[in-house]
Amino acid sequence: MKKSILIFTILISSSFVMNAQAIRKNFLEMTDSEKTDLVDAFYQLRDMDNDGITTLSDPNPDDDDIINNIGDYHAEYFNKDAIGDGTDLDIHFNLPDEAIRDIFLAWHRELTFEVEQLMQDINPNIGMPYWNSVQDDGYDNSAIVTIINNTLFTSDFLGPFNADWGLNRNTGNNINFLPTNTEITNLFNQTGYLNFSNQFERGKGHTGAHVWVGGVMQSHASPKDPVFYLHHTYVDKLWNDWEIANQSSSFIRTDMLRYDGTYTFHGVTLPSVNPNSIIDSKVYGTFYAENQLAELEGYTVSNTYNSTETFYYQFKIQSGNDFTVPNTKICAFESINEIVLTPGFTAETGSTFTAKIDVSPSARTSHIAESRKGVRNPFNYKIPIVWDAYENISDTAQSNDMHIKVFPNPFFDKINFNLSKEVENCKVEIYNMIGVIVRAKIYEDVQNIELNDLSKLPNGTYLIKISDNKTNEVIAIEKFLKQ
Numbered sequence: 001m002k003k004s005i006l007i008f009t010i011l012i013s014s015s016f017v018m019n020a021q022a023i024r025k026n027f028l029e030m031t032d033s034e035k036t037d038l039v040d041a042f043y044q045l046r047d048m049d050n051d052g053i054t055t056l057s058d059p060n061p062d063d064d065d066i067i068n069n070i071g072d073y074h075a076e077y078f079n080k081d082a083i084g085d086g087t088d089l090d091i092h093f094n095l096p097d098e099a100i101r102d103i104f105l106a107w108h109r110e111l112t113f114e115v116e117q118l119m120q121d122i123n124p125n126i127g128m129p130y131w132n133s134v135q136d137d138g139y140d141n142s143a144i145v146t147i148i149n150n151t152l153f154t155s156d157f158l159g160p161f162n163a164d165w166g167l168n169r170n171t172g173n174n175i176n177f178l179p180t181n182t183e184i185t186n187l188f189n190q191t192g193y194l195n196f197s198n199q200f201e202r203g204k205g206h207t208g209a210h211v212w213v214g215g216v217m218q219s220h221a222s223p224k225d226p227v228f229y230l231h232h233t234y235v236d237k238l239w240n241d242w243e244i245a246n247q248s249s250s251f252i253r254t255d256m257l258r259y260d261g262t263y264t265f266h267g268v269t270l271p272s273v274n275p276n277s278i279i280d281s282k283v284y285g286t287f288y289a290e291n292q293l294a295e296l297e298g299y300t301v302s303n304t305y306n307s308t309e310t311f312y313y314q315f316k317i318q319s320g321n322d323f324t325v326p327n328t329k330i331c332a333f334e335s336i337n338e339i340v341l342t343p344g345f346t347a348e349t350g351s352t353f354t355a356k357i358d359v360s361p362s363a364r365t366s367h368i369a370e371s372r373k374g375v376r377n378p379f380n381y382k383i384p385i386v387w388d389a390y391e392n393i394s395d396t397a398q399s400n401d402m403h404i405k406v407f408p409n410p411f412f413d414k415i416n417f418n419l420s421k422e423v424e425n426c427k428v429e430i431y432n433m434i435g436v437i438v439r440a441k442i443y444e445d446v447q448n449i450e451l452n453d454l455s456k457l458p459n460g461t462y463l464i465k466i467s468d469n470k471t472n473e474v475i476a477i478e479k480f481l482k483q
Ligand SMILES: [Cu+2]
Pocket: 074, 092, 108
């Protein structure tokens, strides 16, 4: 009897830390089936009494589910030192001794892992997506609200949770609550870790999405709204990007609330995690993709969490720069479009490594079926303007004999566009892959266009669109890569 209980406990414990490795992407890059998978997983995590009812009308509500547990925990310890004698540990806004107690970024990283792991127990294909809440300066307020409501809070994605879970969102809030590119640039200019962390936690980069969504998301119980996890995955990505540039994150504290090896939920003891051990988000095999590009670098496959580490991304996967699959370890890359291995990628003798493009539908039915449909145009709110032009351009280009030579491609800080003939009065626009114009300029009588100072653009795929400034007719369009 005792033995079977022990085995049962081990099974639960080990399943709790399975998987985790994932390529996390912008939710705008998710296919329809991936959205369905994520929504289903959220509802299952909320339904710990397994009666299939996850709405407020559940006649036997079991509040002891992980979503409510995390929400309540987060509320209880949110800013505990401010209400006690000042010595209690907490997870937010630690004053006055925040230097030794600031675990905001590490704590929320571990929390995101915890929930992602639980979701992967339900469906191993899930990677937590992120919501980039940064808005371009000078955007039209109502247009942004429409875009967010038409992408993030749709009826097939995060919209229905509002009524089902009583979240009282107020997404008509003033869009100026959300951060601008300028604010994020200022944040990234912070070089000391404590300054960065403090400004991040208190500034719009973190608080913006909480306040703008409103309702529960604005309260100390914010993890009860699923959008919390997409927002904090984005916060985590920004920390990851900052750390790559600055390499100076460190925590004086070596323990964290909830993850100190004593906290138990439904019979499972959560691991003890030293915040300094998770400064590199790759520690769990987590990579961030952006703009149709996933760069897998500086990682050694260990199979610690997964007997086969499978990295899936429907766009381009590029790996090199100290990515190693050691002897006896198993790793796979899966893509729909392109996999590139560059110097520094090593699959050692005795390892198993496979790279699959367009893997058979039986292997990854839901991803592939949808991705095949969606890969050319997975964005349904803005980018079609560009993509439709890209699709039709061959006809136009043939008729006016116009094409663009791009060099270097990929580029880093400078790029040249060489048109096959001079154009009189044209508008040049550079789009990223979620349809946002990142550069725009009007030219008179131009054949060679040079753009500089592009090193701060995120890596990934872009489109240049050249159109007649008077008629708006597309003259030429070309795709290129920043790396
Ligand atoms: Cu928080």
